[in-house]
Amino acid sequence: MSAGLDNLKHIVVLMMENRSFDHMLGALRAKDVRISGLTGNEFNLDTNGAIVKVQASAKFQGELKNDPDHHFPGVDLQIFGGAQNDGRAANMGGFVKSYFTQTNNDVNLSHAIMNYFALGQLPVLTELATEFAVFNGWFSSIPGPTICNRAFAHYGTSFGQVSMDIFYLLDPILSVYERMVNAGQTSKLYYYDQQSSTMEVVNLLKNEPQVFATFDQFLADCKSGSLPQYSFIEPCYNDHPGDDGGQILASDQHPDHDVREGERFIATVFNAIRTNPDLWQSTALLIVYDEHGGLYDHVVPPSCTPDGYVAQAADTETGRPFAFDRLGIRVPAIMVSPWIPRGTVIPGPEDPEKGRVFEHASIPATVTSQFLPNFDQNNKRTVREKNAATFLDLLTDQMRPDDDCIVFNL
């Protein structure tokens, strides 16, 4: 066991919304060729057959007012380019075509789906990616929308769902929070505030109200050193007035919310941990996005271990059933700890020898393996979660000195 792992007392996961790896971090390839970003030559064809190359011209807000499609059939089009034949190959060629349908068939607007942020536009995310560890191969769990993808982060499965429909727990699969509480361990799911609430409504609000708290409590827990062993943080999902009459902006980065507010939120979470010396050296922070939100990424999602469920053709709306045997589109994922060397890049599918594949089932898999090593003796997990890669091996024996780790000025 590494000294970093030996010192680990807390895992914190911050899950943002709906941005692809290339959209947020693709520009970093120009800074570090090991990062599997964009060369600038990647392209899609638009509905007129014209080539639309990726462009470093993404805007913080305003160019994605029409929410890009990220429901199962839309993502199927994005991955397979519209091919419907048996044995079709994924080519990541249908993003512009997919967005065309969302923009009232406006060809020019449809090109925006290929835009990515230029170097320097996202100082928080890119500093964290280059100062700590960035994953080249972290994928959303399902080629579909938010709710079912987030379910994988909590349960290691979506119980057969590929949509945003309400679902119920019919199997003895426990959420990672219930596992922790049942074993006398500590765990909290911090949502931003009551107006924003949580995306884990039906199952967790029903079954485990005691694991919920608000973001203010997270900040207080960091300050007082009383953070639980496992924390999951939800950003603010909507613009709304604050209790004092002020303006609270959505910080989830879901299109078309201002990406800069999400940057500030990520920096706030980081600083809360960073500025408590005891917490800083005993915490691993994972920043990850739930799914790609319909935005372009160039990496073909790999196959994966099925979770035992099958979504029927009527539910996928593609005319095909889905056996949860392929991951969704790649998303940004960054791990932060002083026990991680600067500039760590975890290779993904681009490296056939050393590449590793992570997905949201990696989250309960990691938390369970770290805090509940005997869990499988008496309880069930999906085979998907059991086979998911865990990420705490990134913690090394060497802790970086305080002056070697950044702080954000908010």
Added chain:
Amino acid sequence: MPPRVVPVPKTPKESYNPERPASSLLRAQILHLHEALKWHVAEIQAALEINPRRLFSEREVSNYAKRVSRILHPQAAKRQKK
């Protein structure tokens, strides 16, 4: 030497727009909240159907008190050790 400080730009006030049409995600979220509320109503209704005057033992009383307290003060359930 102090750690390197990275400035984070402020978000312009004009970005605030609570009149923005809600995304499909937010509209799904309120359906989930609505569903959760129905579950709580069913829980409250079931508790109201119990006649407390017909509870006589300490076991019955404590079970009923727990049931009602879980609704009125869910935060107290399964308090965690810190």
